Amino acid sequence: MSKHHSAELRRTPSGPWVIDTRDLGRRAGLSRRYHRTVTTEGDFGLDLIRLAPGEEVEVDILAEAVVEGVLITGSVAGPTTAECSRCLDAFTGEVEIRVTELFAYPNSATDESTDEDEVSRVVDDLIDLEPAVRDSLLTALPSSPLCAPDCKGLCPECGGKWADLGPNHTHETMDPRWAALQKRFGGTEEEN
Numbered sequence: 001m002s003k004h005h006s007a008e009l010r011r012t013p014s015g016p017w018v019i020d021t022r023d024l025g026r027r028a029g030l031s032r033r034y035h036r037t038v039t040t041e042g043d044f045g046l047d048l049i050r051l052a053p054g055e056e057v058e059v060d061i062l063a064e065a066v067v068e069g070v071l072i073t074g075s076v077a078g079p080t081t082a083e084c085s086r087c088l089d090a091f092t093g094e095v096e097i098r099v100t101e102l103f104a105y106p107n108s109a110t111d112e113s114t115d116e117d118e119v120s121r122v123v124d125d126l127i128d129l130e131p132a133v134r135d136s137l138l139t140a141l142p143s144s145p146l147c148a149p150d151c152k153g154l155c156p157e158c159g160g161k162w163a164d165l166g167p168n169h170t171h172e173t174m175d176p177r178w179a180a181l182q183k184r185f186g187g188t189e190e191e192n
Contacts (some may be wrong), residue, residue, distance in 0.1 A: 049082035075151035086153030
């Protein structure tokens, strides 16, 4: 299927992340600022950290008409929910990400010379910010979030949180090579 034919099959975007660019009139140099509050739906993030579902996210962007399309720059900020990668405790936070994305006009040189997944597209004078926000979010969020920078995690023996176990927490370990002797003669290495 040719790129030109696939452009005809593109679905008109809809939803809270969609921006109408008709005000720009495809005249390079014109710009418009958009500020809106979007409630998150679905999965925006990584396994251990994400934008909090059902929470309000602040979107503040500038849409600039350029020769090849609409350049979007701005920020998206909102609350996050996470699970600590060391101790597994749930915690909340905030994230602000920068978004920069070119949305190519149909039949522009950029539209004709790039694959469908390389550059976002303007469809029926509308742009859908959701994929660009998701992509920016994935690179901005830590892949191993921590509840605190000095989180000590869990004891590998009993699974207790080091923060709750105290500094004297230990487990008696025995070299497996001595286990047979202990069974035969009893006691521990320190007693013998």
